[in-house]
Amino acid sequence: MFPARPPRQNPQLCQACRQPFLEEDELGFDFCGRSACLTRRQLERPELNQLRQAREARWLEVTQRRTAPLLDAVLSRLETPASEAVTGLVPFVDRPLVPLPADRRASFETHLRQVVDNSFTETPEGSEPLPPKDDPDYAQRAADEAEEPSVLNAACIACRGDCCLPGGTHHAFLSARTIDRFRWRHPSARAKDVISYYLAALPDESVQGSCVYHGAFGCTLKREDRSSICNTFLCWFRRELDKDHARKPGYGEVVVAIARTHTQRQEEDAPCVRVVSVAEDGVLTEHTDLKLPALSDVELAPFHAALSAVHTVKEERKR
Ligand code: SF4
Ligand code: SF4
Structure with a gap:
């Protein structure tokens, strides 16, 4: 069966808030349901x-x-x-792979340092960030991080990451909560370790204009290191x-x-x-x-x- 509706021309971005459309949003609108x-x-x-x-x-x-x-x-x-x-x-995504332009890398690094700083301000080095109240022990988050059977990934393999394009303007959707999750798994990590880790995961070349981690073979971040939206959005x-x-x-x-x-x-x-x-x-x-x-x-x-x-x-x- 074909899906009943076609892809958006400018996929997933609301024309008002410039954020990805919500999963429940119908196609054909310019504005999301926020x-x-x-x-x-x-x-x-x-x-x-x-x-x-x-x-x-x-x-x-x-x-x-x-x-x-x-x-x-x-x-x-x-x-x-x-x-x-x-x-x-x-x-269908068919953009070239290019080295990340210096200004985009600098902008991303500024964002990364900010969210890491926010995480460590809330819970300083040496203390463990608490999981979110609605997901104690990160049980749901861990389930979302599980790899899926290849057959279910056929769509994304063919598409090559249309939904990662907005990640380019949203700094891979990284937030202090993503960093909290990272720190929860790596309790001894210091702020500089986290920054080094995320910078080291950047690919040499990424899809032009897309998320900084959108590499030749998909996302270069491990699922457990991504923002929650990256593991849940379909x-x-x-x-x-x-x-x-x-x-x-x-x-x-x-x-x-x-x-x-x-x-x-x-x-x-x-x-x-x-x-x-x-x-x-x-x-x-x-x-x-x-x-x-x-x-x-x-x-x-x-x-x-x-x-x-x-x-x-x-x-x-x-x-
Ligand atoms: S969920 Fe998969 S098929 Fe859909 S836009 Fe994202 S990469 Fe493409
Ligand atoms: S971090 Fe990975 S999954 Fe998330 S938008 Fe970027 S490339 Fe896509």
Whole structure:
């Protein structure tokens, strides 16, 4: 089953608070459901929201049609009927790996020193930070840190970390609470040890503009050293795939990562797709030989019409 809604164009960032969208937020809105932003969302005209939903539905239709041959090809290759596989769409990240620019590294280091300082101000060196009241002994946190079966990671492997992009502007979501957790596991760690540890974990190259720890093969921080949100957040697409997998235990996954903007690349073999299959036993295959078919103007017309309708109403609002 494909998910019912397509990826956000600017994934996960609320246009008001610039924080990642909440898991429960519906797609198609500009503002998240935090109380400070909810009012702005509610002020949006209902008809605009309906038009946005229509635009997303048209995008999904055209995307499903375009990616269907790729899914069929992989299922045929695996000799697996569609009813015996979990299939879906996910976002697509295709940014280059670059050395972290000096200004971004300096900004991150300033943030790191601040959150470490906050942690040690609350509980000085030699005393152990207390776990949060709602998670005494970090039992929930430890459960969230557990590695997941590879088959469930098919989505993220294909996507390559769309939800890590906001980590670039939020300093890997590190907070004093993350540092408390680190110190709880390393009670003798001094402030300078913690800073050295987190700086040493930075990759030589990271995904351009993304989180400082977003390396070539994913996150370079161990799960237990990440912010809680990094271990708990799953985008809507991944959650849909997980739900489908729970309904079909024992089956592998076939995932198509595709750029939201594929509609602007109508040519055959447009470089904005990645197809990955992961068998239940964890065997992973990236099907690099599969080509995205061309997209005709006729196929695109309903999406363009829906896009135009949203644009028209937005322009009217500005007057
Ligand atoms: S949860 Fe996985 S599939 Fe979803 S945006 Fe993050 S990396 Fe991509
Ligand atoms: S710390 Fe790791 S998981 Fe968290 S946003 Fe950065 S790269 Fe992603």
